[in-house]
Each structure stands twice: as C-alpha cells, then as structure tokens.
Amino acid sequence: MTKKAEVVIKYCMGIKPGEDFLILVDGTLGENLTRAFSAAAATLRAETQVLTYNPPDYLPMREFSFFAGASLTPCDAEPPSTVSAAIKEADANIFLTSDMRILFSQALREALRRHRRIIFLPYITEENFVRLLPSSTEEVNNLRGMVEKGTEIFERSQSARITSRVGTDIRMDLGEYRVIPHLGVAEAGSIQILPGGQVTLVPNEDSAEGVLVIDRSIAAPEYKELRYPITLKISSGMVSEIDGNYEAQALKRFLVELEDPNMYHVTELSIGTNPRCRFAGIAAPAEDTHTLGSVNMALGCDVHIGGSIRAKAHIDMTMRWATLLLDDRIVVEDGILRI
Numbered sequence: 001m002t003k004k005a006e007v008v009i010k011y012c013m014g015i016k017p018g019e020d021f022l023i024l025v026d027g028t029l030g031e032n033l034t035r036a037f038s039a040a041a042a043t044l045r046a047e048t049q050v051l052t053y054n055p056p057d058y059l060p061m062r063e064f065s066f067f068a069g070a071s072l073t074p075c076d077a078e079p080p081s082t083v084s085a086a087i088k089e090a091d092a093n094i095f096l097t098s099d100m101r102i103l104f105s106q107a108l109r110e111a112l113r114r115h116r117r118i119i120f121l122p123y124i125t126e127e128n129f130v131r132l133l134p135s136s137t138e139e140v141n142n143l144r145g146m147v148e149k150g151t152e153i154f155e156r157s158q159s160a161r162i163t164s165r166v167g168t169d170i171r172m173d174l175g176e177y178r179v180i181p182h183l184g185v186a187e188a189g190s191i192q193i194l195p196g197g198q199v200t201l202v203p204n205e206d207s208a209e210g211v212l213v214i215d216r217s218i219a220a221p222e223y224k225e226l227r228y229p230i231t232l233k234i235s236s237g238m239v240s241e242i243d244g245n246y247e248a249q250a251l252k253r254f255l256v257e258l259e260d261p262n263m264y265h266v267t268e269l270s271i272g273t274n275p276r277c278r279f280a281g282i283a284a285p286a287e288d289t290h291t292l293g294s295v296n297m298a299l300g301c302d303v304h305i306g307g308s309i310r311a312k313a314h315i316d317m318t319m320r321w322a323t324l325l326l327d328d329r330i331v332v333e334d335g336i337l338r339i
Helices: 002-012 031-043 061-071 081-089 100-104 106-113 126-132 137-156 246-258
Strands: 020-025 047-052 092-096 117-120 159-164 169-173 180-182 190-193 198-201 209-214 217-219 223-225 230-235 238-244 266-272 295-300 314-319 322-326 329-333
Touching: 002 031, 002 092, 002 117, 002 137, 020 031, 020 081, 031 047, 031 092, 031 126, 047 081, 061 100, 061 223, 061 314, 081 106, 100 106, 106 117, 106 190, 137 180, 137 198, 137 329, 209 314, 230 246, 238 246, 295 322
Parallel strands: 020 047, 020 092, 092 117, 117 190
Antiparallel strands: 159 169, 159 322, 169 209, 180 198, 198 266, 209 230, 217 223, 217 314, 230 238, 266 295, 295 314, 322 329
C-alpha cells in the first residue's frame, strides 16, 4: 500500500522535497491509508502534516449524490477554520475523507486560486485503493495521455449523439461549457478525484433531445447497479417522462420528494478511460463513470463541473454498450473506446 501511495504523491501530485504536504483525514477511510501516505511522504522528504476533523454530517456511499445539495447552501460545506487555513497553506493536499461537500467550499476555491494541488479519495477502501490506483509512472502517463486525447476530441466537437442496443437515442449540442479532464494528475490549481480517467462536460443548456435508457447503474434513490432499465424521455434538456419497472418508479418518487425542478435537468456527458475501473456500483463514486468505454450522463446539479445549475443532488447514470458520436466521429462503439 505504501508503494501505491508513493506513486500517487510522486507522480500524481509531483511532491518535491521540502514541500508542505497536508493529509486531511475524517475517519471514514482506513487508518492504513493514512500511515501509507505518511510513510511515502517521508521517503520523499516532504514536510507532512496529518490533520483530522469531523464533518458536520456523514453521507454513506449509497447516498453520496446528496453532496451536491451543498450547492444550495455553500456555507454548510465549509470545514472548520483550522482545516480551511491548512488547506490553503499547504503546497499539496490529499483528502482521505468522504466529505464531498467540501467541493463547494470557499476554502477549496481559495486553495485552488493559490495554485495548490489536491487529490481527493472519497469513500475508497484499502482493498479498492490497491485495486484502482496506478502502480507506476508509466501507468499514470498512459492514463493521462488517453484523457488528453479524449479532451482534444471533445473540445473540437459541436454536437453529440448517444445510441445503445436497448433504445437510447439522444442528441445534444456542445461548446457552451468547458471540457473537464480527469487526468489522474493534480497540477497547480487543480483538484483530482481518484481513480482518474474521465472526460466530461456540461452540454449546452436546453439542447438535449431524445430518449436515454439507463441500464447499468444510477446514483438514486441510492447508488446501485440496476436490475431493469430506466427510460428517460428528454425534451429541451429536461426529463419529461420516466418509464420502466420498480426502479424507474422509485426514481420517479425520489425526484418528486426532492421538490426541486432542477433535478430533472439533464447534464454531464462523459466517457470513461480507466482500464482498472469496473462497473461495480459500490467501490467509489468515480469508478462506474471512469470505467473504460463507459458513456455516462447525470441529472441535477452541475455547478461543480462548470455548469450553472444548482440542485439538491447530482445523479450519475451509466449505460452498457453505448455508442457515442461527436460530430459524427465514433468515440465509443458498443462500450469500446475508439480513440
């Protein structure tokens, strides 16, 4: 585990001797992870501080989509003042926490403005840390290269179409919002949630039209793998109808109970590029949507990924064997990445 931690801080964070390195801990991850990163930092002669804090509330993994509710009340996302100060002062931070609401905090925004480098590992277990994180600089560079290639294609594209064997056929326009590359490498002024390996962007407002059939996993009412497909009819970027078995009915009730019209907003077109990830639905928030060849969308909040919509939740949704065309170029074909 220490070897993996050393790869992360050396090649994913670029830690240098003498740099101030903060390990932020909230007690939700295994203690061995803290020990591994402390030992790895010592071998690189970083000036390391381990800081433990208690978030005001804890969202279990199955309910993680609710973290986006902090977009409506950003003050609730702020960590204690001692934590805020430490995050902003350290050259590099690693968050061994599951407090994803920190993504909406002023402390994080200020740290990024100061060009701090941040890696975040929410909900990850020790077993999945070993399984999902890179083992070498070659692996880090290969994943980064794949994401950069996908990012370049997304940035050049003005339209997208997703189809699938089970009936997905949806189109949308692109270009209004910037592409976000999940490189797996935290450069100055950036935060990366590991495992890396995703290219994502918010489609143009009100442009999504068609049918979206979600048949792999969904983060509502709780994060899980689906047994039956959920069919969403989309008009002007909003869900107009939900059809399917009991899981579709559960989604309907969930959205009604939230009493937030923005939860019907269709957002976040993304592809996964990480060969270590698999469709598990339980390992980490990033794993399903970062799986090699996955095509994904979301509902609800998108301000944390560069959009303009605040909502009570952010619901990730993944599809099996989908095909994605960007400006008529095949990027993913039946779940196989073609870039």
